[in-house]
Amino acid sequence: MLGKSAGGLYWMYRYLERSENVSRLIEAGFRNALTRPASSADEWSSILDAAGARQTYLERYPAFEQPRVIDFLLRDKSNPSSVLSVIDSARNNARLVRTALSREVWEAMNDCWMQVKTALSRQVSDRDLPAVLSMIRQQNAQVRGATHGTMLRNDVFNFARLGTFLERADSTARILDVKYYVLLPSISHIGSVLDNVQWENILRAVGGHSSYRWLNGPDVTARGIAEFLILDSRMPRSLAFCAAKVNANLSYLEREYDTRHACHEQVEALLGRLATTTINDIFDGGLHEFILNFLGDSARLGATIETDYRFYG
Amino acid sequence: MSETSKFFDELQASSGDARAPYKKYHEWFQGEDIARLRRKSAEAENFFRRTGITFNVYGQEEADERLIPFDIVPRIISGREWARLTKGIDQRVRAINAFLHDIYHRQEILRAGRVPVELIANNDAFLPQMIGVSPPGNVYTHIVGTDLVRTGEDQFYVLEDNARTPSGVSYMLENRETMLQMFPELFSRIPVCPVQDYPTRLSRSLAACAPPACSGRPVIAVLTPGIHNSAYFEHSFLADNMGAELVDGSDLRVVDGRIAMRTTEGFKAIDVIYRRVDDDFLDPLNFRPESMLGVPGILDVYRSGGITIANAPGTGIADDKAIYSYMPDIVEFYTGEKAILQNVPTWRCSDAESLAYVLDHLSELVVKEVHGSGGYGMLVGPAASKKELEAFRAKLEAKPANYIAQPTLALSTVPILTKAGLAPRHVDLRPFALVSPEGIDLTPGGLTRVALKQGSLVVNSSQGGGTKDTWVLEE
Numbered sequence: 001m002l003g004k005s006a007g008g009l010y011w012m013y014r015y016l017e018r019s020e021n022v023s024r025l026i027e028a029g030f031r032n033a034l035t036r037p038a039s040s041a042d043e044w045s046s047i048l049d050a051a052g053a054r055q056t057y058l059e060r061y062p063a064f065e066q067p068r069v070i071d072f073l074l075r076d077k078s079n080p081s082s083v084l085s086v087i088d089s090a091r092n093n094a095r096l097v098r099t100a101l102s103r104e105v106w107e108a109m110n111d112c113w114m115q116v117k118t119a120l121s122r123q124v125s126d127r128d129l130p131a132v133l134s135m136i137r138q139q140n141a142q143v144r145g146a147t148h149g150t151m152l153r154n155d156v157f158n159f160a161r162l163g164t165f166l167e168r169a170d171s172t173a174r175i176l177d178v179k180y181y182v183l184l185p186s187i188s189h190i191g192s193v194l195d196n197v198q199w200e201n202i203l204r205a206v207g208g209h210s211s212y213r214w215l216n217g218p219d220v221t222a223r224g225i226a227e228f229l230i231l232d233s234r235m236p237r238s239l240a241f242c243a244a245k246v247n248a249n250l251s252y253l254e255r256e257y258d259t260r261h262a263c264h265e266q267v268e269a270l271l272g273r274l275a276t277t278t279i280n281d282i283f284d285g286g287l288h289e290f291i292l293n294f295l296g297d298s299a300r301l302g303a304t305i306e307t308d309y310r311f312y313g
Numbered sequence: 314m315s316e317t318s319k320f321f322d323e324l325q326a327s328s329g330d331a332r333a334p335y336k337k338y339h340e341w342f343q344g345e346d347i348a349r350l351r352r353k354s355a356e357a358e359n360f361f362r363r364t365g366i367t368f369n370v371y372g373q374e375e376a377d378e379r380l381i382p383f384d385i386v387p388r389i390i391s392g393r394e395w396a397r398l399t400k401g402i403d404q405r406v407r408a409i410n411a412f413l414h415d416i417y418h419r420q421e422i423l424r425a426g427r428v429p430v431e432l433i434a435n436n437d438a439f440l441p442q443m444i445g446v447s448p449p450g451n452v453y454t455h456i457v458g459t460d461l462v463r464t465g466e467d468q469f470y471v472l473e474d475n476a477r478t479p480s481g482v483s484y485m486l487e488n489r490e491t492m493l494q495m496f497p498e499l500f501s502r503i504p505v506c507p508v509q510d511y512p513t514r515l516s517r518s519l520a521a522c523a524p525p526a527c528s529g530r531p532v533i534a535v536l537t538p539g540i541h542n543s544a545y546f547e548h549s550f551l552a553d554n555m556g557a558e559l560v561d562g563s564d565l566r567v568v569d570g571r572i573a574m575r576t577t578e579g580f581k582a583i584d585v586i587y588r589r590v591d592d593d594f595l596d597p598l599n600f601r602p603e604s605m606l607g608v609p610g611i612l613d614v615y616r617s618g619g620i621t622i623a624n625a626p627g628t629g630i631a632d633d634k635a636i637y638s639y640m641p642d643i644v645e646f647y648t649g650e651k652a653i654l655q656n657v658p659t660w661r662c663s664d665a666e667s668l669a670y671v672l673d674h675l676s677e678l679v680v681k682e683v684h685g686s687g688g689y690g691m692l693v694g695p696a697a698s699k700k701e702l703e704a705f706r707a708k709l710e711a712k713p714a715n716y717i718a719q720p721t722l723a724l725s726t727v728p729i730l731t732k733a734g735l736a737p738r739h740v741d742l743r744p745f746a747l748v749s750p751e752g753i754d755l756t757p758g759g760l761t762r763v764a765l766k767q768g769s770l771v772v773n774s775s776q777g778g779g780t781k782d783t784w785v786l787e788e
Contacts, residue, residue: 002573004564042684095365095540097551110365155577257578309577313563 006159012093012109013163014052014141015037015086020117020287022051022083024137025158026073030129043201044069050171050178050205070129072085075120085134087116102150105143106310108161112139130263153254159309168236168304169242171296175205206237213227225265226287227279239294240274246301247271253309261308266301321465321725322737323388332787337503343384347734354385354730355568357491366487366546367494382779383488384729385495387742392788395506395757398461398469398680398744401654403753404644406457406746409476411647413453416630417443425609425643432653436636437684438629441593442599446616448625450750455623456515458482461742463652463725470655470722471640472741474632474746477624478589481780482545482745486511486554488659488782489758504787506757513753514683514747519585519747523587525618531584533557534567538590538606543775550591557587565608572611582767586622590624608632610744634683634717635661656720663714669719672709675702675781678718679770680709695772707719724770727781729763741772742783757785 023256028049044064048054049232053072056079063067073129076086091113098106151157167187179202203209206229215234216224233240247267254260263282282290324335332337358380361367367378390398415421416433423430431590433439458479460472489508493500516533523531537548539561552559564574565583573580594604599612614620629638636643638659642650660667660678670679680692692705709716726737744759761781762772772778 001565001577002558002560003577005558008576092540095545095549098549099559100783106365107363111363114362159577253577259578278677310579313577 001155003098003310003312005100006155006309007306008093008097009159010098010163010311011098011102012090014162014167015093016109016140017092017127017167018081018084018171019083019090020137020140022081022086023133024207025051025128025175025205026070026244028069028201029066029131030126030133031204032201040064040066046178047205048073050175051081052174053079060149067123072122072134074124081282087113087136087160095193100156102146103147103278104150108139108143108146112143114140158252158256161249162246162305165242165245166298168237168248169239169298172206172237172239172242173291173294173298175202176226176229177288177295180214180287180291202229202233206287207236208235211235223279223283227284230282230290231274231277231279243267243271243274250305263301263304263308266297266304269299270301316716319741320723320737321463321468321571323463323725323727323740324735324737325677326523327729327742332392334389337467338387338389340497341499341502342735347730347743350385351732352622356616357383357385357495360491360494361487363489366483369742381484382765383491384401384763384765384779384781385492386728386730386735387492387784388727388742388763389784389786390742392786395785397653399755401469401471401652402457402744402755404458404650405459405471405474406454406619406639406748406753407456408644408647408746410453410639411630412492412643413476413625413631414447414451415647417446417627420473422643422646423647425435427646428636428639429749432639433630433637435495435604436630436633438592438627438633440627442612443625443627448522448615449618449621450522452522452623452748452750453625453628454503454631455519455522455625456482457748458743458745459654461744462657462722463740463742465725468535468655468659470680472657473634474637474640475743476632477591479743479745480544480589481743481762482511483550484780485758485760485783486550487748487757487779488760489657491572504786506785506787508758509783511745512551513758514588514670514756515649516555516630518747518751518754519587519621519623519751520665521751522621522623523584524621526620527584533585533587534560534583534587536588536590537561538594542589543591547721550652551587558573558583560586560604562604563579567608567610567614568616570619572614572618578771583620587623592629595622595626635663657719660718662709666717668709668713669696670771672706675706676707677721679721680705680716680718683715683717691771693721696768707734727761727763729779729781736767736769739770739772757784 027045032043034166041064044066047052048057048069051073055070057072072079073082077085079085091109094101094106094109119132119135147160164178180193185187200209202225203212208228212225212228215229228235228238232238233244236239250264250267254264322559324331324339326332328785361380361383367380412422415787420427423433454476456479458475460475461469462472463469485508518533519533533555535548535552535557537545537559539545542548549559559575560574565572570578571582573582590606594605594606596609596612597604598609604783611620611702612626636662638656638661640656641652644650660671661667662671671680676694678694682690691700694702719734724739724741727740728735729738740761740763742759742761743754747754763779763781764772764776765779766772
């Protein structure tokens with residue numbers, strides 16, 4: 001397949017994943033504002049951070065006011081990470097690689113774009129926000145469903161999945177990065193039960209609040225959450241899960257093309273580190289440093305994949 | 314049904330009965346409820362929007378992607394009528410290819426004085442780089458879209474030959490697909506020739522024109538100017554349905570004397586490139602140096618037999634509007650036969666006498682730019698206001714050689730579905746002919762374009778025209 005098409009698929013699915021992640025972040029912030037209005041501005045500031053949009057926001061607005069932040073994250077075209085911008089980018093990439101997509105996937109993507117564009121054609125009121133956010137995720141699920149149900153499991157599929165999981169790992173890591181101080185021993189001593197609202201926000205932002213309880217029971221600890229989001233391979237948004245998927249997709253390409261590249265070395269090293277690291281190691285070495293390292297590794301891996309498979313030239 | 318008029322209506326004979334090809338359709342239609350059909354019509358639009366069958370309109374940033382309106386009443390052509398059109402198109406396309414070969418080699422037709430030398434020498438569509446080049450299989454126009462209009466029971470005229478990169482075939486296919494989904498019962502009642510194998514035929518026809526350097530199964534790619542081109546949907550549609558790669562200039566480069574595309578596994582040679590990029594932009598080394606759409610050096614690879622370019626560079630000299638008026642001579646010169654399909658009488662405004670006539674009769678004529686396409690820069694005299702006529706007169710006087718004029722033809726009508734039921738609208742027809750060393754292959758059908766405004770003669774989609782499914786009956 002064309003290098004450009006591989007790149008188009010990779011980015012289509014990265015953007016699609018990003019739209020879902022941003023919508024989850026907005027949901028977490030909105031819920032926080034309803035349950036704990038006093039901390040609202042701080043919370044929106046860290047959500048903008050996790051969405052990688054804090055700087056762009058501050059260039060335009062002086063303060064973190066809820067309606068502005070929500071509008072900025074949902075529909076501001078000058079914010080490249082707004083839901084509207086990334087759905088637009090996902091669909092543009094889909095047009096670019098249309099010959100590689102099944103008709104169902106293309107139609108689901110096109111439909112997603114039309115629905116989201118219509119819903120976001122004007123500012124969304126608080127009353128409509130939950131329904132709009134849920135629609136965005138449903139539309140996402142439709143594209144993903146069509147992808148699973150109708151696409152050949154060949155290189156096309158594997159490039160699509162690479163985009164999904166690298167983006168997802170990035171998003172989870174960034175949420176942890178923004179919130180790591182909540183999990184630090186100085187604030188919550190080892191074994192002590194965390195502030196209810198704080199942890200709930202983190203878990204909500206990754207859509208994992210009920211699965212965490214299901215796996216770990218009602219007691220929520222800093223280590224428990226960090227382990228869940230970093231090392232638990234049952235959690236589909238954890239770093240370990242995403243890294244294993246990226247490794248599986250790259251292994252497929254290695255077999256299919258019968259060629260081993262630098263990206264294969266990199267992903268195996270990353271996976272090896274995650275497999276041999278315990279949560280105690282992570283806290284001993286510093287949670288923040290661990291996450292920064294992971295973000296650096298994942299950015300480098302992404303760049304290597306782009307070169308190894310000739311996305312751009 | 315339709316009010317009687319001076320125009321030939323393809324559905325309704327002057328007696329008031331449906332013409333033979335439309336009989337079965339008309340019977341069915343009379344049993345239908347207009348409101349239900351209107352709903353179907355809205356469904357069709359939804360279907361087009363969902364599948365993303367859109368085109369981009371130049372100069373309209375707001376409505377970046379638009380739908381071409383689709384009308385659900387089919388345009389029906391009898392098997393007998395089609396057989397005659399087939400013969401006529403076949404003859405014309407053969408003549409065009411012979412003309413192109415001649416014009417880029419010995420130029421016999423110029424020596425014989427049948428076409429004036431200056432018409433070729435001073436024509437931008439003539440590519441000196443093609444002199445002496447013989448394309449693989451001697452095929453110049455792999456795909457031709459002949460624009461036809463009808464004015465009566467047996468009167469068909471060729472309006473344009475479209476020998477460069479004719480577009481619209483994806484609408485022929487999607488219109489049929491839509492009709493099959495919406496009205497399956499019609500197709501079990503009426504024997505309509507299928508068109509759905511066009512991409513397979515195209516792929517086969519292109520493969521048969523593989524260059525000398527090709528070894529094994531020919532690799533075909535569609536070259537698009539990119540995602541913002543007005544016909545991008547069609548480019549991706551055709552690539553998809555042929556199982557070919559869709560490439561743009563940035564995917565290609567010359568590697569070891571071949572044109573190669575950048576794949577995830579390195580550069581891979583292409584044998585046949587179905588380009589949807591104009592000549593000017595094809596090769597920045599040989600044509601426009603600033604072009605980002607083409608491949609530097611592709612013309613050199615082409616000349617050395619490393620790639621087939623479809624259609625060949627330089628075919629524009631055959632469908633140029635100034636050459637058009639010589640087509641009856643061209644057909645006769647190369648086939649030894651009288652042209653089966655008629656040409657529309659044409660005044661060349663470069664000629665002083667013709668210009669004087671055209672200026673005197675401006676309000677009766679259609680005036681076209683010699684190098685224009687898509688209905689841009691065209692004057693329809695009878696429909697133009699005094700002001701428009703005067704403005705055009707000034708343009709004509711300033712650059713007469715830029716224009717040709719033709720009488721306003723009484724284009725046939727086919728009804729469309731309106732709120733009030735059926736109403737006649739003017740149509741044209743573009744069938745698609747494929748050329749390979751194995752012969753000329755005409756898919757039974759084509760793109761029927763329809764002017765949606767009452768009385769309008771302009772069918773171009775860029776000017777608010779729509780399309781219809783075109784049925785050729787099996788007989």
